[in-house]
Amino acid sequence: MNSTTQHILKGSLSVIILKLLEDRERMYGYEITQQVKALTAGEMAITEGALYPALHKLEAEGLLTTETEVVDGRARKYYSLTKDGQQQSVSRTSELRAFMQNLNLILNLKPAV
């Protein structure tokens, strides 16, 4: 993943997290990083330095709840959507889609040849 693409990610990370949890119901941080890589064939990667603060913020906002478990001798912190989180996932996803549609109106302009 090049720096430009990484850069453009700004602001969409929380929507990505919410949407993944809508799909999976229950995920832990490391799993999220791997799932994003898997879904995008390695083209997108989210750094842990961005992910964990984002998760903590969403939890503080009341959109996520956590359960910690020990699996294979290692601690895992599972995140799930709260009611609010489910609603926010829907609304933020549709806002992001609307934004992308508008952005595409600009990107699809034909250059004056």
Place this chain on the structure above:
Amino acid sequence: MNSTTQHILKGSLSVIILKLLEDRERMYGYEITQQVKALTAGEMAITEGALYPALHKLEAEGLLTTETEVVDGRARKYYSLTKDGQQQSVSRTSELRAFMQNLNLILNLKPAV
């Protein structure tokens, strides 16, 4: 334009500027703000506090050149793409498109019902 959509704009502004100049060849700052509103039926707005620093940076990077003119008693600063700017417009646009396609892979996940 709500705060979330505004928020998600982060990082795509320079691509928007480059692409608009690819379409129009020659635009001034205020015109860019109006054109974005017009193209998106008022749903997207770029603030001047973001636009002017972005224009200055692109100029400093050698992607834009400027010509200042007085029209109807008011000064206008016209921006155009340099050779480098044209190349960057193409490459950054395709990177943004690639990013959006990957993002859509995630947004189109079907929730586990």
Place this chain on the structure above:
DNA sequence: ATTATATACCTCAATATCTTAGGCATATAT
């Protein structure tokens, strides 16, 4: 005449988000 709005440029403090680099710890493969 005065005021508001549109046009047109700009800066800057505060805020938010991200990158990069690091730390800590366990399990497994080499």
Place this chain on the structure above:
DNA sequence: ATATATGCCTAAGATATTGAGGTATATAAT
């Protein structure tokens, strides 16, 4: 024994944006 994968985390610095402000001219409305 060492490297890699798994798993959590923080923090300094860089960067982009918001939101508010400043300056100025032309025009429309009152």
